[in-house]
Structure formats: structure tokens, C-alpha cells
Amino acid sequence: MILYHGTDIDSALDILNHGLDAAKLTALQLDRPTQLGRGWYAAYEAEVAWFFASLAPGNVGRGYTVIEIDIPEDILNQLIIAQQAMRGAIMNVPFGAQQYWFDLRAFEVLNAHATFRPYAGQEPSHG
Amino acid sequence: MAKPTYTDADLRIGVTVDVKREGQTVVHTHRVIFARPLTRAEQHLFADVLVGFYYTVHFSQQFGNGLVAEPVVEFLSTHEARYTLKQRTLSGPWKDLLFAVLANFSYEVAPIQWHDESRAFDPAVGPRRTADDTMTRAT
Numbered sequence: 001m002i003l004y005h006g007t008d009i010d011s012a013l014d015i016l017n018h019g020l021d022a023a024k025l026t027a028l029q030l031d032r033p034t035q036l037g038r039g040w041y042a043a044y045e046a047e048v049a050w051f052f053a054s055l056a057p058g059n060v061g062r063g064y065t066v067i068e069i070d071i072p073e074d075i076l077n078q079l080i081i082a083q084q085a086m087r088g089a090i091m092n093v094p095f096g097a098q099q100y101w102f103d104l105r106a107f108e109v110l111n112a113h114a115t116f117r118p119y120a121g122q123e124p125s126h127g
Numbered sequence: 128m129a130k131p132t133y134t135d136a137d138l139r140i141g142v143t144v145d146v147k148r149e150g151q152t153v154v155h156t157h158r159v160i161f162a163r164p165l166t167r168a169e170q171h172l173f174a175d176v177l178v179g180f181y182y183t184v185h186f187s188q189q190f191g192n193g194l195v196a197e198p199v200v201e202f203l204s205t206h207e208a209r210y211t212l213k214q215r216t217l218s219g220p221w222k223d224l225l226f227a228v229l230a231n232f233s234y235e236v237a238p239i240q241w242h243d244e245s246r247a248f249d250p251a252v253g254p255r256r257t258a259d260d261t262m263t264r265a266t
Contacts, residue, residue: 017133093230
């Protein structure tokens with residue numbers, strides 16, 4: 001299954017080249033409120049991820065992007081059963097805006113079994 | 128096969144958002160393009176909805192409270208708006224609320240074709256992929 005994560009450029013390159021880092025994410029989210037608790041978020045749709053990318057906390061003017069995470073279905077299901085991943089919908093939205101939350105404990109498994117790569121979708125066409 | 132090393136050149140980079148730091152606050156301006164021209168009443172409603180979002184975040188205390196001022200909403204034309212938020216942090220559950228507010232405005236009042244680089248709110252994009260399309264089941 002392919003999920004999408006919107007973030008700033010530096011964070012995206014860090015994940016793409018080095019994988020998810022629990023220590024870095026913990027430092028980033030320390031004393032900051034989060035939607036579902038400390039952890040890593042990915043959207044089920046690229047367009048939803050682009051919305052959250054545009055609100056990335058680490059954007060200091062270099063821009064933002066979306067990266068893809070390709071997770072084998074059995075691995076994702078194992079993480080969900082182990083309560084190290086959770087699927088939820090953004091509330092009160094007139095369409096299915098699904099997102100996944102991954103606990104810090106899931107990072108080792110994700111780094112071992114998932115593939116992180118740049119977003120391969122189409123370029124925006126608005127002016 | 129060796130794992131590639133990625134650089135900026137490999138990424139599709141979003142640049143529509145204007146982000147500035149003013150001391151301890153972050154000022155960020157977003158672009159909204161509607162699928163059709165908005166009437167004056169609809170433009171006022173869009174501004175009111177975003178101001179209402181600000182007060183909901185502030186007084187509910189349920190979405191983090193990093194916003195420090197009412198949003199500034201400006202229509203550049205009848206179908207294009209910009210809104211600016213000032214806040215102490217860009218982290219927090221207020222993002223989900225903002226997403227819901229914009230989504231419902233798009234579906235109930237005037238279709239939002241683009242929000243920066245995102246088409247998430249455009250009803251014309253068609254049926255959406257849902258998690259139930261797959262064999263994945265949350266337990």
C-alpha cells in the first residue's frame with residue numbers, strides 16, 4: 001500500500017535518505033500538541049498530504065513536498081494489530097480523508113520493510 | 128541494488144505558501160482558487176468562516192492554541208483568495224479542523240479547486256480512494 005507524507009524539504013530528504021528517526025521526531029514534537037499523539041503521520045491520498053505539507057512546521061522558506069511510503073500490506077496489518085499503527089479519518093469531512101498514525105516503536109519495522117521515495121504524481125497545473 | 132541518495136532535484140517542491148518568521152511567531156499565507164467566481168456574500172462568508180475557525184481554536188482549547196491573531200483574508204479576484212495565519216507553532220490538531228472547515232465550505236458553498244498545491248477539496252476530482260478499497264482493516 002502506498003501512503004503519502006507531507007513535510008518540509010529538509011525533513012523529507014532526511015527520511016528519504018536515512019529513514020524515520022524516533023529521536024529526531026521526539027525532539028521535534030516535544031511540548032507540541034499533535035493530532036493523535038507523538039508519532040508519524042501519513043495520508044491515504046496524495047492531495048490530502050499536499051494540504052498538510054503546506055502547513056509543515058519545519059518550512060523555513062525552502063518549500064515543502066510530499067513523499068511516498070510503500071508498505072507491504074501484511075506489515076501494515078501487523079503494526080495495526082500490535083497497536084503501533086492506527087487508521088483514522090479526519091472528522092466531519094464530506095469525503096473519506098483517511099490518515100495513518102505510526103507510533104515511534106513502529107519506525108524500526110518501517111525502516112526495514114517500507115520503501116520511502118519522492119512523490120511521483122503529476123505536477124500541479126494551476127498558475 | 129544500492130539505495131539512491133535523494134536531493135532537492137528529485138522532489139516536487141511546493142512554493143505557493145509564503146512563510147515568514149516574526150520573532151516568536153510564524154506568519155503563513157495560503158492561496159485558494161475557487162472553481163467559479165464567488166459573490167460578495169460568499170466572499171464575506173469565506174472570511175467569516177476562517178475567523179470563526181480562529182475563535183473556535185482559541186476558545187475550545189481542543190485544537191492547540193498557537194494562533195495569535197484573527198486570520199487576514201483577502202480576495203485578489205472573485206475566484207482567488209489568500210488567507211494569512213499568525214501563530215506560535217505550526218504543530219497541532221488545529222490543522223484537522225482547518226481541513227474540515229475548508230472541505231465543508233468547498234462542498235456546501237463554493238468548490239475550492241486548489242488550496243496551494245492541493246486539490247483535496249475539489250469535488251470535481253471525483254470519487255476518492257477509501258481505506259476500505261483495500262484489504263487493510265484497522266482493529
